[in-house]
Amino acid sequence: MMPQKQILIVEDNDINRTMLCQILDDKYVVLEAANGEEALAILQEHAEEIALILLDIIMPVMDGYTFLTIAKADPSLSAIPVIVTTQSDSESDEVSALAHGASDYVPKPYNPQVILHRVASIIHLRETAAMINQFQYDQLTGLNSKEFFYQRVNESLLKHPDQEYDIVCSDIENFKLINDIFGVPTGDLLLCRVADMYTNLVGEDGICGRFNADQFVCLMERRSDYTDDLFVRNEEQLNVLSNTKSVVLKWGIYAIKDRSISVEQMCDRAFLAAHSIKGQYGKHFAVYDENLRNQLLREQAITDSMEAALAEEQFLVYLQPKYTAEGGCLAGAEALVRWNHPQWGFLSPAEFIPLFEKNGFITKLDQFVWERSCAILKRWIDQGYPQVPVSVNVSRADIYQADLCDILVGFIEKYQLSPSLLHLEITESAYTENQEQIIDTVNNLRQRGFIIEMDDFGTGYSSLNMLNEMPLDVLKLDMKFIRNETAKPADEGVLRFIMGLARWMDLKVVAEGVETKEQLERLNELGCDYVQGYYLAKPMPAIEFENLLKSGQLAVMSRDGGRNHKDETHSQILLVIDEQKEYRDQVRRTFEDKYQVLEAGEADSAISAIMSNQDRLTVVILSLTLGGESGFTLLKMLQKEKALWDISVIVTAPPDEQMEEQALQMGADDFAFKPHTLKSLRRRVTRASGAASFRRQQQILQEDAYRDYLTQLLNRRGLDTAAESLKKEDLPFAVFLFDLDNLKEINDTFGHAEGDRMLKEFSNVLRMHTRETDLLSRFGGDEFVVIMKRLGSQKTAIKKGEEICRALQKNYFKEQSPTACSGGVAICDCMGQSITEWINRADEALYNAKGKNKGGCCLWKGPQK
Incomplete structure (x- = not known):
């Protein structure tokens, strides 16, 4: 049952108010006010729920005209229809009421049927107008919706057949990143400023539209002065107005010459021009031309050939070997698709994969690769080759298939395989789109025994919180990320931090795109588990990969994995985490003769320092007054993670017995009240370090006591x-x-x-x-x-x-x-x-x-x- 609509009666006469309530309260929820001032107070609380206002003109405190003037000037109230009620039936009073913004005029005495009819009629008109407005206009920016933009442009082209026009569109670079970092309200403000920019660009009579998220488009009269400066100026003004610093737009222009094509196709061509310069620094706009047209024709030819190619088995599955970073033993493979076209020869996957992802054919192609990979694995088993896993790609489009799990399990059952032999690679960017659905889907797959890899890690913008929530087994580092990071000095970059993070989260790490000996050695030194790339082996047909299996040099991707054990003679690190720089300086001077001293003044830099230096971090001096609960949060993290069990933690704080007891219960090794002497702190560090060394020896003995000597499984x-x-x-x-x-x-x-x-x-x-x-x-x-x-x-x-x-x-x-x-x-x-x-x-x-x-x-x- 639909809830009753609310009506506000503004009338100073008690009898008239009562009459109106009796007429309306069978069909509506009625609110009452004795004058305009009371009515405004009620509207402050209930403006969104009120469907209509019945307003008397002659009232004390604030009359009806004054109320109308105030209400119609307020955007949150101006859309509520108002019916004026008054004793006067003069035409001038009616005109005056309508001029002040009233929707209708009803004289007294009241006719119940007239009142009910007009109230229902105006409410219906308002709702109908709202629905039409919602269809025609974007609710955030007020610009035309996509469909209404197409309609208005088409009408304008028909009305002005001799006028030359351009379609101009834009995309914001990394708009999703802006939402993620600065929040949706900041992103919405930016979109509104872009809408204002478009309105200023084309004038009040121009036609502008917002399509999807950050995609905007307009119809402009043909101009010849498109320059980078024109668009740069617009970007600069946009950054000032939206309080952002580095928003970059990519613009696309389509000069309308062929009016036989649809407006939708015209817009597609403008956006294609914009997309052609995505990620290119210094390029602000592009014009649709013959090169882009040829690209469209090529894409159409590929699209026309794809179904036949799949049926005729033109697609081939190649395997690229994976090796242990330490020892270089064969540990698995990644399945990659190749297209050998009878006329065009081998096509680059970079040419057809993005197109298939766009048109949806990628789901069929992925399923082909999954089944072929399972068939290859089955053949290896039947021929007695050692069992190594094969990784296959799961595209974004696959994730949204309701029967994804059933399809994969069906292939596993058909070929009588263990699910753990088929690793599923899901690209990092897919995890940012619909986290709940992906978490549910991936959890289901993991429960069936599949191994999940996050592919292309390092190309997107995964937050630490998101990584913690996602069900993963393996991080796979992107090749461009590897190339950039391994080119930096060993003490710079974030590779060491990522390796530490992976160990902290109990994840294996695969680095792809290894092209040089130096990259391999660097990854091995940092503790990467597995590597692949042209330096080790190129993708090859399955029959060639089988020759590698026959050689017998294998290292199965197991729980223990390849691990480069660090040289424990490296200098030890002491980390001081304290909000006071003066205190951090004192600690550094006190301990720099014995430790490499690192400093952190807040939680984020502390976490980074901990994760990047686990192998050498020996002592942490942690302030519990770091800001909010950050100190206790860090203490909990240090004590919780097994990888950090041998780090001594000394906490500091002003005298507080309750805080001291809580910290010691959470596992702190010692508690030093502030202020304290640096000499006493040094004694505490020495004592805690000795205790940590003893714990480490005990841990080693305990681990031996918990393992079966023969199988290395738990006893x-x-x-x-x-x-x-x-x-x-x-x-x-x-x-x-x-x-x-x-x-x-x-x-x-x-x-x-x-x-x-x-x-x-x-x-x-x-x-x-x-x-x-x-x-x-x-x-x-x-x-x-x-x-x-x-x-x-x-x-x-x-x-x-x-x-x-x-x-x-x-x-x-x-x-x-x-x-x-x-x-x-x-x-x-x-x-x-x-x-x-x-x-x-x-x-x-x-x-x-x-x-x-x-x-x-x-x-x-x-x-x-």
Whole structure:
């Protein structure tokens, strides 16, 4: 049921007001005011809800004419229709009321039917006008909408057949970046200023429109003085008016010569001219010409050929090898598409991929590459080659397909593959468009076992907060970013920071576009995991890549990955984080004989210093009065992240017992009240550093105690400790218990060395068929426990268990003693019970599997009656 509309009655006579209320209150919500002043006060609170005003002219305090004058001068009130009511029925009074902005005039005494009819009629007219206005005009800038602009330009061209016109359009460079950094209100203000600029450019009688976001367009009479200076002046005025500093517009011009084409095509040509100079410094405008026309014709020819090319298998899948940065071992491949046209030969992907992304054909082409990649992976398995993952691109358009996950899973099932063998590369810029949908989609894919890579990292503008929210496994650095960053001195640039950030977030890093030995050495020194590029190998047909697999020099992309262990003899770093520069200077002078001292005066620079120097950072002196809760936030970060566990943290603050207790509870090593002597601070640092060294030794011993020496998986103690970190966000999780059915027979027949090899092989199978966030443990003897997070589907769990059991049989085969592995799984969908209870339930399911389905996997379905 629609809510009733509100009407404001402004009438000083109580009887007249009551009569009007009785006439209207069956159909409307009625508000009352005794004079114009009261009415304005009511409108301050309810202007947006009021549909109409009934106004008496003769009133005390403020009469109707004064009220109309004030209301019509206020943009927020001027659109509300007003019906004037008065005892006078003279024509001059009616004219005067209408001249002051009234919509209608009703004399007293009131006729209920006339009142109701006129009220309903004017409200309807207002709503209809609002709808038309919303269709015809952009609500933010007041310019013509796209469709109405087309209509008005077409009418003008027909009306003036001999007049020469130009279509002039513009785009703002990196407008989305302006919104992200300065906020939407600043972006909206900028758009309004651009609209004003267009109105001034063409005059009041000109035709201007706003199309999408920052795209503006106008119809102008032909002029011959288009110069860079003309457009630069407009940009300068725009920056002054909008309080921005470096907004850059790219302008496009289409001289209307062919009136047989549609206005839409004319605008497309103007925008094509503008887009042709995107990203080119110093170029402010471009005119549509024959070169751009030829480009359009070429694009049309490609578009006309694409469907046939796919059907005739003109598209080929090439593979570019990925290598470990340390050791240079083959670790995987990226699938790239090539087009071998029968007449044109090989087309550059840079020519057809952007066009396919624009016209939507990219979704079909991507699916072709996905399936071919799966077929290649299946062939390698069938031919006994080592299993290495292949990365495939997932375009923006693919993300918005409702059945994306089903399509990918369908290919995996068709070719009987582990999802972890197919890595999905999603470009960085896609993550900024519709974060909620992408997070949901990618989470779904990760739950199915796919590995997710953020492609082209470094070309966009990902915020740290966005990276923290996105479900990722791998950061893939863009080649231009690599080229620029590796050209800088080692202590400059942000590569070191990004590598530290990736370790902090438990992400692997792949660098593409490695073209020189120096780039490779720099990436290796910084701790990059994997590299690819022409220096290592060019993209090649699948058959050539198979020759690399045959060589056997492999390093599977695993949890441990290639890592360059830093030289621990480098100088140690002390970081002082304090809002007072004088204090930071004192600390630097006190400790510069022993440490390299870094300084930070606020949280952002502190985070950057921490992430960029993890390997050498030894001591942090942190002020808890850094600004708001920044000090405690930094303390929490330092204590939370395992990668930073051996950093000593000494916090400082004015005397405050409660603050001291909170800081020590959060893990600070010491608390120094301000003011204090630098000598006492030095003693505290020495004492805390000694404690950190002891903790490091203890940590190393503890890690050894938590790992199975043979498989390097968690042992039972390690599993118990790791399980304590499980959170509600990990629910539901699946607890698997696997048993190698014939390990004893293998030991008896082939010896314990062969039995150990079987155990190692099964641990490798588990790594290949699980995700990095899953918990893997050798539970004892021939039993293994796997905890897969966010895996709530019983069907998926059983399927995963069967997949692991089959994989062992395929990877490890002894003709005299056939290999078998059985599994049981229990689904945990709530916290509260110990992991031991869930392992016991998985054990019950394993018992059933051994009795009914040896070599398979069974699900625990609750207590058996």
